[in-house]
Amino acid sequence: xxxxxxxxxxxxxxxxxxxxxxxxxxxxxxxxxxxxxxxxxxxxxxxxxxxxxxxxxxxxxxxxxxxxxxxxxxxxxxxxxxxxxxxxxxxxxxxxxxxxxxxxxxxxxxxxxxxxxxxxxxxxxxxxxxxxxxxxxxxxxxxxxxxxxxxxxxxxxxxxxxxxxxxxxxxxxxxxxxxxxxxxxxxxxxxxxxxxxxxxxxxxxxxxxxxxxxxxxxxxxxxxxxxxxxxxxxxxxxxxxxxxxxxxxxxxxxxxxxxxxxxxxxxxxxxxxxxxxxxxxxxxxxxxxxxxxxxxxxxxxxxxxxxxxxxxxxxxxxxxxxxxxxxxxxxxxxxxxxxxxxxxxxxxxxxxxxxxxxxxxxxxxxxxxxxxxxxxxxxx
Amino acid sequence: xxxxxxxxxxxxxxxxxxxxxxxxxxxxxxxxxxxxxxxxxxxxxxxxxxxxxxxxxxxxxxxxxxxxxxxxxxxxxxxxxxxxxxxxxxxxxxxxxxxxxxxxxxxxxxxxxxxxxxxxxxxxxxxxxxxxxxxxxxxxxxxxxxxxxxxxxxxxxxxxxxxxxxxxxxxxxxxxxxxxxxxxxxxxxxxxxxxxxxxxxxxxxxxxxxxxxxxxxxxxxxxxxxxxxxxxxxxxxxxxxxxxxxxxxxxxxxxxxxxxxxxxxxxxxxxxxxxxxxxxxxxxxxxxxxxxxxxxxxxxxxxxxxxxxxxxxxxxxxxxxxxxxxxxxxxxxxxxxxxxxxxxxxxxxxxxxxxxxxxxxxxxxxxxxxxxxxxxxxxxxxxxxxxxxxxxxxxxxxxxxxxxxxxxxxxxxxxxxxxxxxxxxxxxxxxxxxxxxx
Numbered sequence: 001x002x003x004x005x006x007x008x009x010x011x012x013x014x015x016x017x018x019x020x021x022x023x024x025x026x027x028x029x030x031x032x033x034x035x036x037x038x039x040x041x042x043x044x045x046x047x048x049x050x051x052x053x054x055x056x057x058x059x060x061x062x063x064x065x066x067x068x069x070x071x072x073x074x075x076x077x078x079x080x081x082x083x084x085x086x087x088x089x090x091x092x093x094x095x096x097x098x099x100x101x102x103x104x105x106x107x108x109x110x111x112x113x114x115x116x117x118x119x120x121x122x123x124x125x126x127x128x129x130x131x132x133x134x135x136x137x138x139x140x141x142x143x144x145x146x147x148x149x150x151x152x153x154x155x156x157x158x159x160x161x162x163x164x165x166x167x168x169x170x171x172x173x174x175x176x177x178x179x180x181x182x183x184x185x186x187x188x189x190x191x192x193x194x195x196x197x198x199x200x201x202x203x204x205x206x207x208x209x210x211x212x213x214x215x216x217x218x219x220x221x222x223x224x225x226x227x228x229x230x231x232x233x234x235x236x237x238x239x240x241x242x243x244x245x246x247x248x249x250x251x252x253x254x255x256x257x258x259x260x261x262x263x264x265x266x267x268x269x270x271x272x273x274x275x276x277x278x279x280x281x282x283x284x285x286x287x288x289x290x291x292x293x294x295x296x297x298x299x300x301x302x303x304x305x306x307x308x309x310x311x312x313x314x315x316x317x318x319x320x321x322x323x324x325x326x327x328x329x330x331x332x333x334x335x336x337x338x339x340x341x342x343x344x345x346x347x348x349x350x351x352x353x354x355x356x357x358x359x360x361x362x363x364x365x366x367x368x369x370x371x372x373x374x375x376x377x378x379x380x
Numbered sequence: 381x382x383x384x385x386x387x388x389x390x391x392x393x394x395x396x397x398x399x400x401x402x403x404x405x406x407x408x409x410x411x412x413x414x415x416x417x418x419x420x421x422x423x424x425x426x427x428x429x430x431x432x433x434x435x436x437x438x439x440x441x442x443x444x445x446x447x448x449x450x451x452x453x454x455x456x457x458x459x460x461x462x463x464x465x466x467x468x469x470x471x472x473x474x475x476x477x478x479x480x481x482x483x484x485x486x487x488x489x490x491x492x493x494x495x496x497x498x499x500x501x502x503x504x505x506x507x508x509x510x511x512x513x514x515x516x517x518x519x520x521x522x523x524x525x526x527x528x529x530x531x532x533x534x535x536x537x538x539x540x541x542x543x544x545x546x547x548x549x550x551x552x553x554x555x556x557x558x559x560x561x562x563x564x565x566x567x568x569x570x571x572x573x574x575x576x577x578x579x580x581x582x583x584x585x586x587x588x589x590x591x592x593x594x595x596x597x598x599x600x601x602x603x604x605x606x607x608x609x610x611x612x613x614x615x616x617x618x619x620x621x622x623x624x625x626x627x628x629x630x631x632x633x634x635x636x637x638x639x640x641x642x643x644x645x646x647x648x649x650x651x652x653x654x655x656x657x658x659x660x661x662x663x664x665x666x667x668x669x670x671x672x673x674x675x676x677x678x679x680x681x682x683x684x685x686x687x688x689x690x691x692x693x694x695x696x697x698x699x700x701x702x703x704x705x706x707x708x709x710x711x712x713x714x715x716x717x718x719x720x721x722x723x724x725x726x727x728x729x730x731x732x733x734x735x736x737x738x739x740x741x742x743x744x745x746x747x748x749x750x751x752x753x754x755x756x757x758x759x760x761x762x763x764x765x766x767x768x769x770x771x772x773x774x775x776x777x778x779x780x781x782x783x784x785x786x787x788x789x790x791x792x793x794x795x796x797x798x799x800x801x802x803x804x805x806x807x808x809x810x811x812x813x814x815x816x817x818x
Binding site for chain 2: 059060063065066067068069071072267269270271272273275276277278279364365
C-alpha cells in the first residue's frame with residue numbers, strides 16, 4: 001500500500017552467490033566452490049556452533065538490557081551467518097574494522113566479555129586493545145571505519161606485507177560520504193582492503209531501496225572495485241566470498257566489495273521499535289531463510305549432526321551466555337579520574353590542567369555520605 | 381532473600397514507562413529471562429525478562445500505571461545461594477537509576493540544563509559566608525528546577541531534602557550547602573520553617589489522578605484541536621432503511637469467493653463513499669492554506685478510525701477507488717487487525733483523503749465526527765437497529781441506520797454535502813443503486 005521502495009530495482013541484474021539454499025541444499029557456484037574445497041565436517045560444525053553461540057549472546061545481551069544491566073544493545077539476530085562466515089575467513093594478522101553491531105565478530109576474534117559488554121553498559125570507553133586482537137574498537141560513527149580500514153590497508157601496501165584490512169559496514173553506510181571517499185582511495189591505490197557490507201535491509205527505519213536504486217554491490221564497479229553479492233544468511237557462501245576477496249587482496253589484486261544480503265530480525269537497537277516501520281510479512285519471509293535453521297537442516301541431511309553433538313553445541317552456547325551475564329553485571333564502575341586514561345599517548349599541559357580541575361571538583365563532594373563511590377555527572 | 385527489580389531505562393534516556401501487562405502473578409515460580417510482562421516506553425512496547433530465578437513475592441505496580449525509572453516494580457524471593465550470577469545488580473544507592481553510570485537521565489536532574497556553577501573546595505570546612513548568615517527569605521515553591529550545584533544537590537538528596545522546598549541565599553537564588561545544612565538542622569529540631577506540606581504525601585483515597593498526556597493520546601489531541609479550530613465543520617444526519625443493504629450483505633456471505641472475508645455495513649459504506657466521491661469531488665479534496673489552493677484528489681485514500689489499545693489511529697486504504705467489494709473488504713479487515721496489533725506502518729497513517737468512523741459498533745446512532753486534519757469529509761456509521769419504519773405504505777419492523785457526515789465548509793457547501801450524503805445513503809440502503817451512481 002505504501003509508495004516506499006523497499007528493494008533496489010534492477011535486483012535481477014545482480015547474481016546472488018549461494019552455496020547452501022534456504023532449505024539446506026548444497027548448490028554449486030563456479031566462483032565460490034574453489035574457496036571451500038577444504039571445508040570438512042569439523043569446519044561445518046564449528047561454523048554452526050559459532051552461529052548458535054552468537055545468537056545465544058544476542059538473546060542474553062538483549063535480556064540484560066531489559067534488566068537494566070546494559071544501556072543499549074544492537075541486536076544481530078538474523079545476521080549470524082554474515083558475522084561468523086566473514087571472520088572465519090580472516091587470518092589473525094589481518095586487521096578488522098567493525099561497526100557497533102559486530103559483537104559476534106569481536107567474540108570470535110577473542111575479545112573477552114567484560115570488554116565487549118563494558119562499552120554497552122556505559123562504563124568503558126573501549127573494551128580491548130586493538131593491537132592485541134588486530135581489531136579496532138566498535139565504530140559508532142556510520143561509515144567512518146571504512147576510511148580507517150582503507151588507510152590501514154594503504155599502509156600495509158607500503159610496507160609490502162601480505163595481510164589485509166577488512167571494514168564492516170551496513171547498507172545505510174553506503175550513503176555516507178566517508179564510504180565514497182574510502183572506495184575512491186582504495187581503488188586508486190589498489191589497497192588490500194575488503195568492504196564487507198551487511199545489507200540487513202534497514203538503516204534504522206530507512207529501507208535499503210532508499211539507499212540505492214541499484215543493488216549495493218552493483219555500485220562498486222563504478223569505483224573500479226569488483227562487487228560480489230552473496231547470500232548473507234548462507235555461512236558457507238559468506239566464508240567463500242570473503243576468502244575470494246582476501247585472496248585478491250593478498251596477491252596484489254586490490255580492494256573488493258562484498259554485499260552480504262541478510263536481514264535484521266530484531267530492532268536497530270534496544271531503543272527502537274521496528275513495528276512502526278517494518279512490513280508485517282517481512283519477519284515471516286526472512287524467518288524462512290534463517291541462517292541457523294538452514295545450516296542445521298544441511299548438517300542433519302548430510303548425517304553430520306547427531307543428538308550428542310547438538311546437545312554439546314547448545315550447552316556450550318548456554319555456558320557462553322552465563323559467562324557473559326556474569327562478566328557484565330560484575331564489571332566494576334570505573335574510578336572517576338580514569339576518564340583521563342588512554343586518551344592521549346602522553347600527558348600534556350592541557351590534559352594536566354583538566355585533570356586537576358576535575359580532581360578539585362570531585363574533592364568538593366568529600367565529607368558527604370557516599371562520596372567517592374558514585375558521582376553523578378559527566379565523568380562517572 | 382528478597383530481590384527487587386527496578387524499572388530500567390529501556391531506551392536511551394527515558395525517565396518513565398507504563399506497565400502494560402503482567403504475565404506472572406505473586407507466588408509464581410519464574411526462571412531467569414522468563415518474560416514477566418510488558419511495558420510501554422515513549423519509544424516502544426517491550427517485554428521485560430526476569431533478572432532472577434525465584435518466586436514472585438510482590439508486584440508493586442498495576443497495569444496502566446506509569447512508573448519512574450528506578451522504582452521497584454516487582455520483587456522476588458530468591459534462593460540464598462550467595463552471589464550467583466543473577467544476584468548482583470541491586471547494590472546501588474537507593475536513588476540511582478539502576479542502569480548505568482552517568483547514562484540516561486535521572487528524573488530528578490533531567491529538567492532544564494542549568495549552567496554549572498563551579499565550586500572550588502576551599503581549605504578546611506566551608507566557613508559561613510556573609511550571605512549565608514542572612515535570614516532565610518520566605519520560602520516559595522519554584523516551578524523550575526532550583527539553581528544549585530551538583531555537590532549540593534547530592535548533599536540534599538542524601539539528606540532526603542527536596543531542593544524545591546528551599547530558598548537559595550546565594551547569588552541569584554543559588555541554593556548553597558549552608559542553606560541545605562541549615563534546613564536540615566531546622567527539620568531536626570522540628571521547627572517548622574515556612575514549608576508547605578510535602579507534595580506527595582496523600583496516602584489513600586486519592587480524589588484526583590493526574591496522568592501525563594503523551595503517546596497516541598497526545599497525537600490525537602493535537603490533531604483534533606488543529607482540525608476543530610481550523611476547518612469550519614458542518615454535520616448533517618440522514619436516517620435510512622437499510623434492510624435491502626443488509627440482505628445484500630447476507631447474500632454475499634453465502635458466496636464462495638467471500639469465504640473467510642468479513643463483509644459488514646462498513647464494507648458497503650466504504651464502497652458507497654468510493655462511488656460518491658467521483659460524483660462529488662469536493663468531499664475528496666484538501667484546503668492548502670499555505671499555497672492558497674484547493675487540492676482535488678483523483679484517488680481515494682480511505683481512512684478508517686480504529687480504536688486500538690494504544691488509542692485512536694486512522695490508517696488509510698490507499699487507492700480504495702480502484703478496489704472491488706471483495707478487495708475492499710479484505711483491506712478493511714487487514715487494516716483494523718494491523719492497527720490493533722500496533723503494527724500499522726507510518727505510511728499507512730499518512731496521506732488519507734476521506735475518513736469513515738464506525739461508531740455503530742459501540743451501539744451509537746449518530747454524532748458529530750471531527751475531520752481528520754486536512755480532509756474535507758468524514759462519515760460516521762450508526763448502529764443498524766430494528767425499528768418500526770414506513771415500508772410500502774405500512775409500518776413495518778425494518779433495519780434502520782443513521783449516517784452522520786461532517787464536512788469542511790470551506791471546501792464543501794451545503795448542497796454538495798447533502799447530495800453526497802444522499803448518494804452514500806442510497807447505496808447503503810440499496811446496493812443496486814450502485815449501478816445508477818457508479
